[in-house]
Amino acid sequence: MSEKAFQDYYTEEHSLCYGCGRLNPHGLKIKSYWEGEESVCRFSPGPEHTAVPGYVYGGLIASVIDCHSTGTAAAAAYRDEGRPMGSKPEIRYVTASLHVDFLRPTPIDAPMELRGTVKEIKGRKVVVGITLSSKGQVCARGEVVAVRLNQPLGG
């Protein structure tokens, strides 16, 4: 896929995150894209991401929901303002709250697909809803309240 992911537009300082930073050599390096009105992230767990044999541990699910959601919040804000992704001044969001409902065990031997929808975008706040599926079944649902940084941390 030649399309750039949301995370490919992050500045260097914001590309060190364990969850979504392209420059963190140990991290998950998740990638998020628009597909129409939804943001989509596909992530294949590694064998180390076990809960019990065969299933993904909850912390990985929470991590991917979190980073996919803050990326979605930033992308939604750029779109809402009619600005191209990555244009200055940089728009970045941090997580105020994260909620995950675990509906069934998530298989470790298949990619997880996360689909995000922007439930609210108002002032400095964006609320993102996430549906996480694997092998065609919804395994978890998430909701993230993301808050816009007045200026990027350290910026």
Next chain:
Amino acid sequence: MSEKAFQDYYTEEHSLCYGCGRLNPHGLKIKSYWEGEESVCRFSPGPEHTAVPGYVYGGLIASVIDCHSTGTAAAAAYRDEGRPMGSKPEIRYVTASLHVDFLRPTPIDAPMELRGTVKEIKGRKVVVGITLSSKGQVCARGEVVAVRLNQPLGG
């Protein structure tokens, strides 16, 4: 410390979790203990657990809250039934829902201290509240609804 942690009593099958399994060579290997009525977990983030330079990424915070809470739920159930930790049949809990409020950035260069309290223990459900502090400041609060496995997965 010679005291055994909650996780040291888990069966082999439940010791592979990336968050809390003593047998996962890549994982976080968190350890939880009673301190009176509270359960305590101290965890030192690694340099790779970055969000932005100097601070811990949210997924690590969610992961440690999750595993410390399910461990607390199991320990509370053993205690509630007047049974020693690790006695058979094994008591294990899984996460039904996880909520995290991120109150301020969590420094990466200090241990995080998580203190858990059992807010409810009834039937198959235990609700655990978590306060996560670092350098003497509360950085996050969490709540986990944990549900008891009728029989251990794969058991």
